[in-house]
Amino acid sequence: MTSAALRSRAWKLLEMVTTPLLPSDYLDLVSPLRAGADLRGRIEAVLPETDDAATVVIRPGRGWRGHTAGQYVRIGVDVDGVRLWRAYSITSPTHRQDGRVTITVKAIPDGKVSNHLVRRARPGTLIQLDQPTGDFVLPQAKPAKVLYLTAGSGITPVMGMLRDIELDDAVMVHCAPQPYDVIFRNELHDLVADKKLRLTEVHTDTDGMLDIGRLDELVPDWAERETWACGPAGLLDAAEEHWTEHGVRERLHTERFRPGIVVAGEGGEVTFSATGRTVDADGATPLLDVGEEAGVLMPSGCRMGICFGCVTPLKAGAVRDLRTGEITEAEPGVLIQTCVSAAAGPCDIER
Amino acid sequence: MTAIDPTAHLTAEQIEELGRELDAIRDEVIAGRGEKDAAYIRKVISAQRKLELVSRGVLLFSIFPPAWLIGTAGLSVAKIMDNMEIGHNILHGQWDWMRDPKIHSTTWEWDHVSPSEQWKHSHNELHHTYTNVIGKDNDLGYGIMRVDEDQRWHPFHLGQPLWNFINACFFEYGIAAYDLELGKNLHKRRRNNPEFRARAKAVGRKIRKQVLKDYVIHPLLSGPSFLPTLAATFTANLVRNIWSHSVIMCGHFPEGVQVFERRSIKGETRGQWYLRQMMGSANISGSRAMHFMTGNLSHQIEHHLFPDLPSNRYAEVAVKVRALFEKYELEYVTGPLPKQVFSAWRKVFRLSLPNRKPKVKTPDREQELVAA
Numbered sequence: 001m002t003s004a005a006l007r008s009r010a011w012k013l014l015e016m017v018t019t020p021l022l023p024s025d026y027l028d029l030v031s032p033l034r035a036g037a038d039l040r041g042r043i044e045a046v047l048p049e050t051d052d053a054a055t056v057v058i059r060p061g062r063g064w065r066g067h068t069a070g071q072y073v074r075i076g077v078d079v080d081g082v083r084l085w086r087a088y089s090i091t092s093p094t095h096r097q098d099g100r101v102t103i104t105v106k107a108i109p110d111g112k113v114s115n116h117l118v119r120r121a122r123p124g125t126l127i128q129l130d131q132p133t134g135d136f137v138l139p140q141a142k143p144a145k146v147l148y149l150t151a152g153s154g155i156t157p158v159m160g161m162l163r164d165i166e167l168d169d170a171v172m173v174h175c176a177p178q179p180y181d182v183i184f185r186n187e188l189h190d191l192v193a194d195k196k197l198r199l200t201e202v203h204t205d206t207d208g209m210l211d212i213g214r215l216d217e218l219v220p221d222w223a224e225r226e227t228w229a230c231g232p233a234g235l236l237d238a239a240e241e242h243w244t245e246h247g248v249r250e251r252l253h254t255e256r257f258r259p260g261i262v263v264a265g266e267g268g269e270v271t272f273s274a275t276g277r278t279v280d281a282d283g284a285t286p287l288l289d290v291g292e293e294a295g296v297l298m299p300s301g302c303r304m305g306i307c308f309g310c311v312t313p314l315k316a317g318a319v320r321d322l323r324t325g326e327i328t329e330a331e332p333g334v335l336i337q338t339c340v341s342a343a344a345g346p347c348d349i350e351r
Numbered sequence: 352m353t354a355i356d357p358t359a360h361l362t363a364e365q366i367e368e369l370g371r372e373l374d375a376i377r378d379e380v381i382a383g384r385g386e387k388d389a390a391y392i393r394k395v396i397s398a399q400r401k402l403e404l405v406s407r408g409v410l411l412f413s414i415f416p417p418a419w420l421i422g423t424a425g426l427s428v429a430k431i432m433d434n435m436e437i438g439h440n441i442l443h444g445q446w447d448w449m450r451d452p453k454i455h456s457t458t459w460e461w462d463h464v465s466p467s468e469q470w471k472h473s474h475n476e477l478h479h480t481y482t483n484v485i486g487k488d489n490d491l492g493y494g495i496m497r498v499d500e501d502q503r504w505h506p507f508h509l510g511q512p513l514w515n516f517i518n519a520c521f522f523e524y525g526i527a528a529y530d531l532e533l534g535k536n537l538h539k540r541r542r543n544n545p546e547f548r549a550r551a552k553a554v555g556r557k558i559r560k561q562v563l564k565d566y567v568i569h570p571l572l573s574g575p576s577f578l579p580t581l582a583a584t585f586t587a588n589l590v591r592n593i594w595s596h597s598v599i600m601c602g603h604f605p606e607g608v609q610v611f612e613r614r615s616i617k618g619e620t621r622g623q624w625y626l627r628q629m630m631g632s633a634n635i636s637g638s639r640a641m642h643f644m645t646g647n648l649s650h651q652i653e654h655h656l657f658p659d660l661p662s663n664r665y666a667e668v669a670v671k672v673r674a675l676f677e678k679y680e681l682e683y684v685t686g687p688l689p690k691q692v693f694s695a696w697r698k699v700f701r702l703s704l705p706n707r708k709p710k711v712k713t714p715d716r717e718q719e720l721v722a723a
């Protein structure tokens with residue numbers, strides 16, 4: 001018998017010992033970061049960067065496969081006891097000796113996770129991790145001339161790149177409200193002093209928003225450069241338009257942090273994606289009824305919110321709890337009770 | 352529908368007002384759920400796992416009587432924790448709000464021969480929706496006992512103290528059979544129903560795994576302590592079964608608890624539903640350790656009003672609920688465990704015999720009697 005087969009036998013036996021739990025349920029008690037465990041990380045430090053941004057140093061579990069500069073990672077953090085998932089760019093270089101990775105988080109107004117990480121997260125806390133992903137990365141062959149166009153926390157993936165590989169000719173245009181809002185400002189200026197980077201800071205509080213037309217004057221040869229742009233949607237939309245107009249769209253690489261903003265309202269179009277049916281729903285009819293009305297096979301039980309027999313994944317959009325009025329937005333892994341939830345805007349139910 | 356309706360003094364408006372007050376209690380807890388609660392259930396789960404590991408470890412040496420005693424006691428407590436404070440409550444969705452897929456009603460499996468999925472249907476759905484409605488809530492005597500005067504007597508009931516005792520000892524099997532609705536489904540026609548067969552198979556699989564673990568694998572691992580470990584696991588299961596049976600009997604069977612007629616729940620309002628839960632359940636009083644070991648089902652009344660609120664909150668909710676009972680002049684049935692268990696058992700014995708006297712003495716009938 002091969003050793004793999006032996007190991008799987010041994011594991012089967014262990015499962016018989018621990019049933020109905022799994023061996024991992026016990027191993028997690030002592031070694032949550034071991035190889036073969038669900039991927040997790042431990043926060044080892046939270047280092048302030050600016051007033052509202054901090055770098056979180058994470059020791060990833062043994063299953064971590066490593067990242068490419070510019071990629072992001074999804075992390076699951078328990079905020080007030082509720083597990084919430086967000087994506088953050090990795091700001092540490094790939095060759096960091098101690099095996100830690102860092103993300104740099106800017107606290108956004110009302111941002112549950114970002115505020116928690118910047119202001120309340122404590123070293124020692126376990127978080128959930130996904131493998132790093134994203135194609136906002138430099139190509140294998142170093143491009144000759146590069147432009148980094150960033151704003152606010154859009155600097156983070158680019159910082160990951162700057163720390164990772166030294167380029168011969170790199171220019172950066174970075175926007176932030178005030179000088180002290182510029183994350184990594186000292187480090188950027190050190191790079192400038194070492195002649196590894198040319199930097200233009202746009203301080204939007206005094207200079208106003210960056211007018212993309214001004215690029216000609218800030219970086220005259222912008223059209224010849226491979227460009228990596230990251231920042232708010234407005235900036236990226238303008239850039240995409242500008243690069244397209246000049247026929248060099250293929251040189252522009254963008255990264256958007258928030259693909260879709262959920263709009264919570266009263267009722268909306270409900271998609272039952274497994275069945276492929278879409279219907280209009282008002283904000284007062286339980287989704288269970290909406291689905292049944294549309295001929296979708298909906299699991300149900302008590303129909304009054306007590307049996308949890310109707311729990312179903314919410315894939316997109318938002319729903320309102322008819323008992324408490326509480327809004328739940330779609331996130332991976334979010335399940336709702338369809339018998340007491342109504343559409344709060346367009347949403348997608350996995351049925 | 353017991354002789355005198357203890358809610359007769361309430362007007363329809365009062366009942367709806369009561370419902371609104373209960374909703375407010377619920378909302379307050381939901382708004383306050385957070386980190387502390389999450390930490391609580393995680394701590395309990397981790398403590399349970401450690402206790403089980405250590406106890407099973409000690410039982411490897413159960414050939415030595417002190418090891419047997421300690422290991423058996425530890426394993427019994429671990430099994431009780433698994434079923435009561437952890438399993439029962441997670442399967443009610445009490446911790447779903449944490450969005451932790453490992454502590455979720457849709458993924459949890461417990462140390463019990465009834466698979467979570469089936470138990471959720473018969474317990475969460477049927478029992479909690481139709482609490483104490485004769486003919487709808489099979490928990491009323493589990494289909495094998497008569498626990499209210501209004502249930503028809505049959506000579507079969509003469510043996511019910513014995514059935515109840517056997518059921519207590521093998522409670523988890525009783526529950527599994529009950530979740531399968533075995534009595535009803537063993538009829539020739541239903542037996543071959545593919546849906547029933549699939550469920551029966553799932554139970555069979557679960558039983559096999561549980562039995563293999565408790566009575567084969569762990570004893571084998573103990574080597575020379577094979578037999579003592581076997582005896583220890585059997586004892587732990589017995590203790591857990593009798594304990595949970597006793598606690599659960601206290602929830603709806605003691606004297607003072609009301610049952611309801613099928614037609615009484617037609618068009619039931621939210622307030623009336625709440626009122627039925629209040630009158631159909633009974634509590635156990637006692638220390639914090641007592642509440643913990645019952646999985647907080649000692650707060651059965653609160654649990655039935657708010658089955659999905661985290662169990663660690665029932666104690667604080669109970670204070671407010673009890674105040675409502677007083678305000679609306681309703682009887683809050685509660686008492687220490689021995690008293691409640693005794694009361695429930697007395698009922699089992701009493702109702703094993705046919706009713707002694709006509710249960711409702713309407714004035715008309717009294718006159719007839721006088722006339723006669």
Ligand code: FES
Pocket residue numbers: 299300301302303304305306307308309310311337338339340
């Ligand atoms: S059907 Fe029972 S909770 Fe939704």
